[in-house]
Amino acid sequence: MTNTELAEKAAALGYRTSAEDDDNRTLADIVQSREQRFWEAFPLLLANAGERGKLNHAAASACLPEEDRKYLKLLIIVSLALYDSLGVKFGWRERLFGSFPARLIANFKGKLEQGAELELGDLLVLPERLRETFLAGFKGKALLRSAALAEEQDGLEAALAEIFTPRQRELLMKKIRREPFTKTEKEYFSRVIKKKARALANDELHRLARRALA
Structure with missing residues (x-):
């Protein structure tokens, strides 16, 4: 049994280390507060x-x-749905909450994106x-900035795909990066892409x- 497993089993019996106590106790207090x-x-x-x-x-x-x-589990599920909606990824998520129901998380994600009130x-x-x-x-x-930039980049790529073929997009980016063209690429760029x-x-x-x- 690893130390982590032992700590989790001890926590299930009510033992908490001082390092974890404040954060996890606060989360529990939030649940019990019943305040919106x-x-x-x-x-x-x-x-x-x-x-x-x-x-x-x-x-x-x-x-x-x-x-x-x-309610603790439900609030965690809502939180995971919010992270998905915002495109934010955490390294600890799969380790801690990988067993949580993906379908329910997706359901809440849909409600969040629709702006529907969540009845908890x-x-x-x-x-x-x-x-x-x-x-x-x-x-x-x-x-969050990385997620926003990634979303913006995805939107740009989708827009370019509506207008340019994959090869044309490749040459367009090559031009933007100021990389040299072959003679054939240069002629094609001038004739079509430009x-x-x-x-x-x-x-x-x-x-x-x-x-x-x-």
Whole structure:
């Protein structure tokens, strides 16, 4: 039995090390508070505890009476759904919560993205408040910036794919990176790709496209 397994078994019996006590006790207190504002902050607190290396589901659960443990699990599932919705990935997630039901997480993710209120027991939790609280307070903001950049990059690639073939996109990026063309590539770029790029750079075309999509 590893030390981690032993610690988890001990936590299930009520023992908590001082290093983990504050974070996991706080999560348990949040569950027991039954206050909307605290439940809406749960994804933020869970993420920060995970990033600090202090998160222990068994220890937090051991702080709660049986009837409250289901709400701890439910709030964790909502938190995982929020992370998925925001495109944020954590190295500790699979290790700690890999056994949590993927279908239920996906279901909550869909509700969050639709802006639907989440009914958690007697409380209604607002998706926008979950997102706002998390984005405002999460200490690992670099992860969020990376996720936002990745989403932006995905959007750009999707837009380029609507206009250029894979080979044309390859040559376009080669031009942007100022890499040398072969004679054939240079001729093809001038004859085909440059004309498309020039059209895309036209301000009047941008205005017409925005009006058409309005």
